[in-house]
Amino acid sequence: MKLKKLFGIRTWILIILLIFAIIAIHPRSNTEGVLVKSVDKGSLEEQIGIKTNQIITSVNDIAIKDIPSYNLAIQKAIIVEPKEIIVETTEGKFTYKILNDIGFELENLTIVKTKNFTNNIMGDIISINEKNVTQTNFFQIKNEVLPKNILKLATVEGQEFAYLTSSAPKVTVSNVEKTNLKKGLDLAGGTRVLLKPVADHPVTEKEVSDLSSVLENRLNVYGLSDIRSRTAEINNEKLIILELAGATKEEVEDLISKQGVFEAKIANKTVFEGGKKDITFVCRDDGTCAFVSACGQNSNQGYSCRFDFSISLSAEAAKRHAELTRDLSIDPASAGQYLNETLELYLDNEFVSSLRIGTSLQGQEATSISISGPGFGSTSAAAEEDAYKEMNKLQTVLISGSLPLDIEVVRIDFISPVLGQSFVKNSILIILLSILGVSAVIFIVYRSFKIVIPIIITLLSEILLILGFAALIKWNIDIASIAGIVAAVGTGVDDQIVIIDEIKRGEQQQIFDWKQRIKRAFFIIFAAYVATLASMLPLWFTGAGLLRGFAVTTIIGVSIGVFITRPAYASFLEALLKKE
Known part of the structure; x- marks a missing residue:
């Protein structure tokens, strides 16, 4: 031979x-950390050298094992403290604290629009923190004075990337798998859901397709990326099958079973609703405008935390806010600080939280609103995690909007990893x-x-x-x-x-x-x-x-x-x- x-x-x-x-x-032999799937083009992360297929093993020296530990570490790392600035204009000097927004807008160096925390600043701008402002350097100075934290990312290759930021890295990550083989639901574990659209008329293919798209968007916004959806027809009924690898039954059921109708009301009259029509921006993954604070023990021998995140309203929603607050009176018990009605938040007709309305917002077309709510747990850490989770769900509903049709969960199966x-x-x-x-x-x-x-x-x-x-x-x-x-x-x-x-x-x-x-x-x-x-x-x-x-x-x-x-x-x- x-x-x-x-x-x-x-x-x-x-x-x-x-x-x-x-x-x-x-x-691969080592699967700890998260894999960088994509980096936003033109982002700071791309400029400093973060690339796809790198594996992040720690955030600010906190070891990363998987996506949940990465998200929690990032959320903690980007929380910034309010920073005091001094703005000098032709009308005088104004001192106030900022987080994610400098508090005003310029037109040819003239302040034309302000936020409610800027002490009614006015005039032509001269300097910010004693740095002279011109039309060419305003955005640079603005970026310099906004509070930031040091974010340090370490990779399995031994590289370290440290930079100042107040927002989450502009990257998409996934868990590190032992191989590039994509395991299906039977092998990876996760949840399979069978849904039936419910309507008072025959459901069309387009309605089913739109419903499937909204559901996928809602789940993607929440952070579940490995999603497969398809339609099926059984006994002349149009159904949607969702398969989500790595998701728990409770998470999926809580997200898809809700119609997702979010309403903010003053005196039982709607100011704005969730979705793109009334809400133009929802702060997310940015520690300056989305954070958890005020954690402490409550009267029930447990712990609670409070989450806050800001949203921006459309011009129409801002007008409704002005109309509904114009004739309100001042609450005598608040020493002149708040109006006698609150902004009440509802999700699927269930009360979520209520917010006091400052007297400075009376009759004003407010485009920036802060949304808050609680998180509970047996320990301070558990309450903090629950607050982040509840904030994520509420942000998801506000971004994705309500479902175009009611749905009935026909069956939901969970396969353990x-x-x-x-x-x-x-x-x-x-x-x-x-x-x-x-x-x-x-x-x-x-x-x-x-x-x-x-x-x-x-x-x-x-x-x-x-x-x-x-x-x-x-x-x-x-x-x-x-x-x-x-x-x-x-x-x-x-x-x-x-x-x-x-x-x-x-x-x-x-x-x-x-x-x-x-x-x-x-x-x-x-x-x-x-x-x-x-x-x-x-x-x-x-x-x-x-x-x-x-x-x-x-x-x-x-x-x-x-x-x-x-x-x-x-x-x-x-x-x-x-x-x-």
């Missing part, structure tokens, strides 16, 4: 593709045992390691190529896909036995042309391949869910086998068995 014959062109093609498959799968890990381990074990079992049977029949060893190598190569292709096209590996892999490997064993039998039969019939033997074998293999395609393609085009996943994986597997691993296997046998 010559080594040159063993490593022919077909074998080298297989080896090269196996290398590409390993690169596509990209196995632990159960998913068990599925993965059992699947790997079953595939390995199957390969060993098949190899043992073939050895008993043919009594030759020259036949068995190439079969084992070919089967393992086939599995690796299928997984590499799945990683390349980002196909979710679930239980149906694993069944497809097993089916493809099973047909591979059949094809390899056909090749062996044709070679043996050729020897018995004294057919000395080796190519003729292989040709006869591949005629049978291609006939079986076409039959498999004919049975799988209908499932691919008309099937849904598990059936489609099984069909896709089976087609990919048998195609890789017929065009890559079977020819390489035939080359192996030719080098090992052909007599000189």
Whole structure:
């Protein structure tokens, strides 16, 4: 046997593709931290050198294990203290404290619009903190005086990025996986929800599509990024199926079961509602205008914290605010500081919180409003975490708006990540045992390691190529896909036995042309391949869910086998068995 014959062109093609498959799968040993998926173009983070595929392991020296620990560390890191500034104008000097906003707008250096915390500042601006202001340097000075914290990000490569900021990094992150393989809900764990749109008229395809888009947007805004949604029709009823890997049942149920109708009322009259119509901006991931504070023990032997975040109202909503506050009287018990009515917040007709209205806002078209609410827990840390969670939910509803239709949760299933890990381990074990079992049977029949060893190598190569292709096209590996892999490997064993039998039969019939033997074998293999395609393609085009996943994986597997691993296997046998 010559080594040159063993490593022919077909074998080298297989080896090269196996290398590409390993690169596509990209196995990793350390999975702590978060992976940078994208960096906003032109952001400060991009300018200082943060790039995609870097793994962040700590934030301000706090170790990061996953996305929740990263989010909590960022939220704590960007909280800033109010900063006092001195603004000098042609009308005098004004001293006040700022967080995320300098408090006024300029037009040709003339102050034309102010916020309620700026002590009624007016006139033409001269300086800020004794720095002379011009039309060209105003924005630079403004950025310098806004309070900031040092944010230090460390990566697994040993790099550190430290910079001043008051907002969350402009990057998108995900948990670090051991490989690039995307695991489906069955293996990764998460929640599957079956929803039915409810309306007093026949629901159209567009309404279902709009509802699905709003739900996806709401879940994305909340921070759940690995979402798959599709529509289905069962018994003439249009349904929406949502699959969210890594999400808990309680989180998903709480987010999607709410209609999401947010209302702010004064004296039981609506000032503004959630969504883009009335709300133009919601502060999020910015410690200067979205934070948790005032944590302490309450009378129920527990702890509570208060969250605050600012929003900006549209001109129409600001006018409604002015109209509803114009005729209110001053609360005598407040020493002239507040009006006698409060701004009450409701979510799906349930009371959330109430805010006092300062007398300076009476009859004013206020475009900036601060929203607040409580968080509770058995410890101070638990109360703080609950406050952040409640703030995130309320921000999500305000940004995404209410659902276009009512929905009924038909079914909600939660699959534990632990159960998913068990599925993965059992699947790997079953595939390995199957390969060993098949190899043992073939050895008993043919009594030759020259036949068995190439079969084992070919089967393992086939599995690796299928997984590499799945990683390349980002196909979710679930239980149906694993069944497809097993089916493809099973047909591979059949094809390899056909090749062996044709070679043996050729020897018995004294057919000395080796190519003729292989040709006869591949005629049978291609006939079986076409039959498999004919049975799988209908499932691919008309099937849904598990059936489609099984069909896709089976087609990919048998195609890789017929065009890559079977020819390489035939080359192996030719080098090992052909007599000189």
